[in-house]
Structures are given as C-alpha cells and as structure tokens.
Amino acid sequence: MVETVEDFTLEALRAGDRAEFSRLVEAYSANIYRLALRMLNQPQDAEDVLQETFLKAFRHLKNFDGRSKLSTWLFRIATNEALMLLRRRRPGQVSLDEPVMGDEGDQEPLQIVDWCCLPEKEMMSQEARKHLDAAIDQLPHSLRVVFLLRDIEDLSTLETAEVLGLSETAVKTRLSRARMRLRELLSAYFGERLLVMRDGGG
Amino acid sequence: MIEHKHTGNCRELLGALSDYVDGELGDTLCAELERHLAQCENCRVVVDTLRKTVYLYHVTARPEPVPDEIKQRLFKKLDLEDLKK
Incomplete structure (x- = not known):
C-alpha cells in the first residue's frame, strides 16, 4: 500500500523524489514564509528561515x-529556526518555556x-488591517507564536502543542492571553473609529 | 473592569472566555459563565469583542503568495529551479 500524508506520497518524499518535494514546497512555502515574517518582522530573516526549513526538511x-x-x-522546523534567530538577536530574552513573570500574566480587560x-x-479597511498586524507585533514572542499557529495558520491545539513542545493546557492559556491582549489593542483602535463615525467624521 | 464589581471567580471566568468563543468550554463552567453574562453588560461586551477579534484575524488570514523573487531564490537554493511553476 502506498503511504500518503496530506496528498503526498511519503515513499517518494523519503526517497528524495525532486518532483514530489517540489510539490511540497509549492504547497507550504506561503504558510512557512508568512509565519516566519510575522515571528521575525524582518523579510531577510524570514527568507533565511524559509530556505533553511525546506533544506532541513529535504x-x-x-x-x-x-x-x-x-x-x-x-x-x-520553521518555528525552531525562527526562535534560534530571535535568540541570536536578543540572547537570554527569548524563551518559550520560561515565561517572564508579568510579561504573560492575565490582566483585567480595560477597554469596554x-x-x-x-x-x-x-x-x-487597509488601515484596520495595519492595526491588526501591529497588534500582533506587540505580543511577547511566547504568546505571539501560539497565536500565529492557532489563529492565523489554523493549527489545532494539539498540533500547536506538538510544534512548540508545550502541553495543550499551556497552548490554551497562552492563546487566551494573546487573544485578550489583541482584543484590548483592537478595542482602543476601533473604539476611536466608533467615536469618529458617531461624530459624523468618518 | 471600569466601575464594575466582579466576584472572586471572575479571573477564572476571564481565563475561560477564549475557550468559550471556540465552543470548547466544559458544561459546568459554560453554564456558570452564561449565568454571569446574563447579568453583566461589561462582560458581554468583552465576549462579543473577543469573538469579533478572533473572527477578524481568521477572515483576514488568507496566505499571500510568496513574492516571486523570494520563491525563485528558494527553488534555486533547493536545486529545484527546473520544477518551479
């Protein structure tokens, strides 16, 4: 029986079949590049992660x-590469398994x-999308990567836990904190827009 | 919350909102949360805007194609140039 995963023939991939590997690159390069770009905020670094991910995969x-x-x-593979780059940029400051107290903690919602x-x-709108992106950039890395995998790349809790080597409970807690922070940031922006519109200025 | 008194278990409820908007909250906590929401306008706003936040990111998350130059360099690096679409 031919073993397939997500429409790819594992036997061919394992045997180094270039055409099959090329299909794999076509299928996932956009997602890998987007994840790297959002994690690192730096196109050159994101490109390095993209290349390194598929080189290692091959x-x-x-x-x-x-x-x-x-x-x-x-x-x-991509997440590990990106985290390695981040650690190189800021030694001792980027860690997934040792959250800094106060950096990740729950906070009460302020924007009602x-x-x-x-x-x-x-x-x-284009402007709103910029704010959506900027809000993600304000998340600490340990929350950002969980949010990107769960809510942007649409991985399940279990898959995210596997990618990051975290428990499912830790993934859920971090996703919750990330979303609550994003809600705060978006509320500040959209609250302003609401006022502008009510005043007839928007 | 602003001008809003919460009971002692509110922190636990706040931590449960993300699971709640995903429809993944256990029955007991879900019932407790919904009892609270029925009488708490502010928390309803938090839940609604949290749900909207998640929704906005989901609908705007369509992956854009990798810029062509980057894709070209990737296929070159992988020695797959002849197979690039």
Missing part, C-alpha cells in the same frame, strides 16, 4: 515517521467599548 525527510502531519513537521456594530468595510 535532508531529514527520510527519517519522517509520519506520526504527525507534514505541515506540522514543517512548522516545527462595543465596537462590534462597526460596518464590516470599516473593520476590513
């Missing part, structure tokens, strides 16, 4: 055991503005 595919999805495996009634086009 070298190590023969050892891929097929227990996780190929995409999860690729995300794990109901901006849900804003028109969709207001929330999807």
Whole structure:
C-alpha cells in the first residue's frame, strides 16, 4: 500500500523524489514564509528561515515517521529556526518555556467599548488591517507564536502543542492571553473609529 | 473592569472566555459563565469583542503568495529551479 500524508506520497518524499518535494514546497512555502515574517518582522530573516526549513526538511525527510502531519513537521522546523534567530538577536530574552513573570500574566480587560456594530468595510479597511498586524507585533514572542499557529495558520491545539513542545493546557492559556491582549489593542483602535463615525467624521 | 464589581471567580471566568468563543468550554463552567453574562453588560461586551477579534484575524488570514523573487531564490537554493511553476 502506498503511504500518503496530506496528498503526498511519503515513499517518494523519503526517497528524495525532486518532483514530489517540489510539490511540497509549492504547497507550504506561503504558510512557512508568512509565519516566519510575522515571528521575525524582518523579510531577510524570514527568507533565511524559509530556505533553511525546506533544506532541513529535504535532508531529514527520510527519517519522517509520519506520526504527525507534514505541515506540522514543517512548522516545527520553521518555528525552531525562527526562535534560534530571535535568540541570536536578543540572547537570554527569548524563551518559550520560561515565561517572564508579568510579561504573560492575565490582566483585567480595560477597554469596554462595543465596537462590534462597526460596518464590516470599516473593520476590513487597509488601515484596520495595519492595526491588526501591529497588534500582533506587540505580543511577547511566547504568546505571539501560539497565536500565529492557532489563529492565523489554523493549527489545532494539539498540533500547536506538538510544534512548540508545550502541553495543550499551556497552548490554551497562552492563546487566551494573546487573544485578550489583541482584543484590548483592537478595542482602543476601533473604539476611536466608533467615536469618529458617531461624530459624523468618518 | 471600569466601575464594575466582579466576584472572586471572575479571573477564572476571564481565563475561560477564549475557550468559550471556540465552543470548547466544559458544561459546568459554560453554564456558570452564561449565568454571569446574563447579568453583566461589561462582560458581554468583552465576549462579543473577543469573538469579533478572533473572527477578524481568521477572515483576514488568507496566505499571500510568496513574492516571486523570494520563491525563485528558494527553488534555486533547493536545486529545484527546473520544477518551479
């Protein structure tokens, strides 16, 4: 029986089949590049991570055991590469397993503005999207990577836990903190937009 | 929260909101949270805006193609130039 994972033939990938590997690169390079770019905020570093991820994947595919999805495996390689770059940039400051107290803790919601009634086009405008991106950039790395994998790359809690070597509980806690912080940041922005619109200025 | 008194278990409830918007909260905590939401306008706003926050990121998260130059360099690095679409 031919063993396939996500529409790829494992036997061919493990045997170093270039055409099959090329299909794998086509399928996942956009996601890997986006993740790296959002983690690092630096196009050159993101490109390095993209290249290194697929170079390592090609070298190590023969050892891929097929227990996780190929995409999860690729995300794990990419995340490790990106974290390594971040640690090199700021030694001693980037850690996934030793959260800095006060950096990750829960905080009570301060922004109580109901901006849900804003028109969709207001929330999807180019300017709004810039704020959505900027809000992610304000998250500490340990929360940001969890949010990116769960809510942007659409991995499950279990897959995210596998990628990061965390428990599912830790993933859920960090996702919750990330989302609550983003909610605060978006509430500040959209709350302003709401005022502008009510004053007839928007 | 602003001008808003919370009971002692509110912190626990705040921590549960993310699971709640995903529909993954256990029955007991979910019922407790919904009892609280029924009488707490501020928390309803937090839940609604949290749900909207997650929604906005989901709908705007379509992956953009890798810029062509970057893709070209990637395929070159991988020695796959002849197979690039």
